[in-house]
Amino acid sequence: MQLVDIGANLTHASFEADLPQVLERAQAHGVGTIVVTGTSPAETRKALALGFWTTAGMHPHNAKDCDAGTLPALRELARDPKVVAIGECGLDFNRNYSPHPDQEKWFVAQLELAAELGKPLFLHSRDAHPRFAEILRNLKVGKAVAHCFTGTAEELRAYLDLGLHIGITGWICDERRGAHLVPLMKEIPRDRLLLETDSPYLTPRDLHPQPRARRNEPAHLPHILRAVARARGESPEALAEATTRNARAFFGIP
Numbered sequence: 001m002q003l004v005d006i007g008a009n010l011t012h013a014s015f016e017a018d019l020p021q022v023l024e025r026a027q028a029h030g031v032g033t034i035v036v037t038g039t040s041p042a043e044t045r046k047a048l049a050l051g052f053w054t055t056a057g058m059h060p061h062n063a064k065d066c067d068a069g070t071l072p073a074l075r076e077l078a079r080d081p082k083v084v085a086i087g088e089c090g091l092d093f094n095r096n097y098s099p100h101p102d103q104e105k106w107f108v109a110q111l112e113l114a115a116e117l118g119k120p121l122f123l124h125s126r127d128a129h130p131r132f133a134e135i136l137r138n139l140k141v142g143k144a145v146a147h148c149f150t151g152t153a154e155e156l157r158a159y160l161d162l163g164l165h166i167g168i169t170g171w172i173c174d175e176r177r178g179a180h181l182v183p184l185m186k187e188i189p190r191d192r193l194l195l196e197t198d199s200p201y202l203t204p205r206d207l208h209p210q211p212r213a214r215r216n217e218p219a220h221l222p223h224i225l226r227a228v229a230r231a232r233g234e235s236p237e238a239l240a241e242a243t244t245r246n247a248r249a250f251f252g253i254p
């Protein structure tokens with residue numbers, strides 16, 4: 001079984017001490033390809049230096065730090081063939097680390113950048129429905145993935161109508177706040193489903209024993225695959241094949 005983790009924050013400080021072992025465990029669990037999430041130009045540079053596939057963008061949390069140098073920096077990074085998407089970008093009205101007008105301004109700027117460069121988008125939305133979908137609709141967005149989808153049925157249908165791919169994380173394994181996702185899995189067209197761990201965050205809650213310091217890592221992706229396969233009534237093997245094919249096609253990874 002070969003899997004692609006489409007969203008892992010492997011430049012996070014919690015991986016500094018043992019990244020080679022983390023990658024070995026990922027390999028041993030069939031996770032041979034990882035797309036490291038870029039949340040700022042600095043993180044993308046780090047990911048490239050480590051040899052990863054990655055994305056180039058500014059997370060909505062960082063919108064307040066954007067300036068005249070942001071877009072040129074992202075445009076320059078996007079020239080690297082290992083930068084396979086623009087993002088992570090979007091709206092986060094849950095934490096509100098940046099004011100909403102700043103978030104919207106830089107979200108739109110990155111949507112336009114992706115269109116200019118012909119790159120797919122890696123999108124983040126938290127508690128930002130329906131504004132998030134409204135902006136995408138107005139800009140007629142191209143190929144894009146709503147990463148770490150945790151929303152409602154209505155939100156999912158709005159995203160599917162927009163033609164988005166849907167990224168599913170271990171949130172679905174959380175019986176307290178992810179149970180609503182289980183019946184929604186069947187609604188996602190097979191060719192638009194992608195899997196991700198969002199490491200080191202979102203450790204699947206039903207993983208026993210829980211990893212040390214509850215740090216999530218790409219080796220846990222098969223656990224998420226099995227949960228999604230169960231919810232869809234499919235075999236994990238068939239779903240692995242489909243989601244891997246989707247990820248390679250989406251990001252243009254050989």
Ligand SMILES: [Zn+2]
Pocket residue numbers: 088123124125147148
């Ligand atoms: Zn995110």
